[in-house]
Amino acid sequence: MKRTSTLILLTLLLIGCSKAPIVNEEPNPTPPVEEPEVEVFRSVFSGEVIEEGAMYKPLSVIIENSAAARPHSGLSEADIVYEFTVDGFQITRFLAIFNSSVPNKIGPVRSGRIPFIEIAKQWMLPFVHYGAAETGQGDAYSIIRNTRWPIRFDGVSGLNHSYFYRDTTRRAPHNAYFRGFDALAKVEEMDVKEHFAFDEASNIEGDVVSKVSFRYSGQLINSYEYDRTSGKYDRFINGSPMLDLNNGNKITVKNVLVIHAPHRSAEVHNYALIDFRGEGKAEFFIEGKHEVGVWKNENNLIQFYKESGEEIVLLPGNTWIQVVHEDVKITVSE
DSSP states (O other): OHHHHHHHHHHHHHHHHSOOOOOOOOOOOOOOOOOOOOOOEEOTTTOOEEOTTOOBOOEEEEEEOSGGGOSBBSGGGOSEEEEEEOGGGSOEEEEEEEOSOOOSOBBOBOOBOHHHHHHHHHHTOOEEESOBOOSGGGOHHHHHHTSOOSOEEETTTTBTGGGEEEOTTSOTTTTEEEOHHHHGGGOOOBOOOOOSEEOSSOOOOOEEOSEEEEEEETTEEEEEEEETTTTEEEEEETTEEOBBTTTOOBOEESEEEEEEOOEEEETTTTEEEEOOSSEEEEEEEETTEEEEEEEEEOSSOEEEEETTSOBOEEOSSOEEEEEEOTTSEEEEEO
């Protein structure tokens, strides 16, 4: 009995002195590897992603917008379009900038006015026009001729005029067109400074607005209606969809900007002269939202800011800029 008890005691002692069971602990987790930030290069015209160091072959074209000029050709392919009041303050014309896609029928092309030239000079792109005003305070031709454009196409003076033609289905002067794609053979690749900030998300934080209209006169009411499915604005003129005669497509717009600027008339033709100096009120319509901010002419370059001073960020796509005076009635609706 004694021996058995001793064995039992020894066994218990051995068990008590044995090592504790090993617990398999998880190894220290490897810290996540931070991906290097990839720099994205975007087109200065559309904000679309491009290769580093990519060059441009753009055109800036003055296009008529009277009733006899509609439907237009090529505007659905423009990256940027400015709309200005012209002679008599009843109708408008466009300064359209093409780069991403350049159609071979653009127009009707019309003559230049000083506000167009002032904006075109901010871009300094190949410039296309059909003559220009030459009277007194409205003398745009002198400014055009004294500007060192990369290249100029003028259907009146004969400068590179072979790319212009008349469409016999329309009456003059509403039938001058430009072979844009063919003309690129004369355009050298160029670098262009940035005018807008682009990103995949905008910083617009304003009210939700589905429609905005601009009543330039009793003859002309432009409007934009936001389509949430496409994420673009459908453009209308006097209540009818704005169409491109080249392809039958509706004009749709990704970003709509508004420049409020002082206007005055000059000479017997009542040329519209616009003061782009300094700064003024601006409005932004992006992604169905509306925000009021400011435009500033800094070093001869108009840029757009929120009231806080932060630069407006546009979405990749096309941009239309409405230049308006105090008598243009703007109506917004949810």
